[in-house]
Amino acid sequence: MLRKITFGVIWLGLIVYAFVFAPSEQPGTFELIKNLSIGQWQGIDPLIIALFNLMGIWPLVYSAVVFIDGRGQKIPVWPFATTSFAVGAFAVLPYLALREPNKKFIGNKNIFLKLLDSRITGFILTVASVILVAFGLQGGDWGNFVQQWQTNRFIHVMSLDFCLLCLLFPALLEDDMARRDWKNPQLFWLIALIPLFGPLIYLCVRPPLLEGDAKAISSQQQLS
Structure with missing residues (x-):
């Protein structure tokens, strides 16, 4: 219950901060979002371009975990995974607040889950992220980015959203590792403490999810 309350409070705090305490909205924000979306x-500062596109990578990273986690949820x-493509952590936090611990995968993977589990x-997500980060760091103007972060609500909240998505991923990581019978505390903390690329590396190296029948076979083999 404490876990649920904590995520709920963070969610409410994020909403209040974004609309009350964050810098005011600047003229031209809608035009900026439109131009970022259509290329x-x-x-536009490459740092802002990279950040905006990385905010499209994050929902895919979370989808690779939450759709599997959701198999055992009430x-x-x-709705949360889809909405996260538009609002990021604003959609992830309610799911974290409402979900139950789930260390088992029931049934078999459909084509969609097989794709997410691959x-x-x-x-692919890792390569795309490396390209975006390199693009932003190579051509970005940090002085301009900091100024816009201090004065533009969209960029300010987007940056905060990115940081929250980095911090929230470990809340799903433990159960996902347990569903794969992968017990490695050192690896857990390594993934948890490396922003963005920790979760991406995890998706590249995690063992395939054992389906219902395969899990039973594995348990029988361990007992024999």
Whole structure:
């Protein structure tokens, strides 16, 4: 219960901060979002371009875990996962507050779950993230980014959202490792403490999820 309350309080605090205490909205924000979305990046700081696109990578990283986690939940996972593509942690936090601990996977993987569970998916997301980070760091203007972070609500909240998604991933990591019979505390903390690339590396190296029948076979083999 304490876990649920904590995530709920963080969610409410994020909403209040974003709409009350964050810097005021600047003219041209809608135009900026539109240009970022359709690839018209002329005149936009590469750091902002990279951050915006990384905020599209994060929901895919979470989807690779939450849709599997959602198989054993009473609440449907798809509304939270889908909405996270638009609002990031604002959608992830309610799911974390409402979900129950789930260390088992029941049934078999459909095509969608097989795709999310594939290491190839993790590899593609990792390569895309490396390109985006390199693009932002190589051509970005940190002085301009900091100034916009201090004065523009959209960029300020997007940056906060990115940081929260980095911090929240370990809340799902322990159960996902348990579903794969992967007990490695050192690896858990390594993944948890490396922002963005820790979760991405995890998706690249985690063992395939054992389906219901395979899990039973594995248990019988351990007992024999």
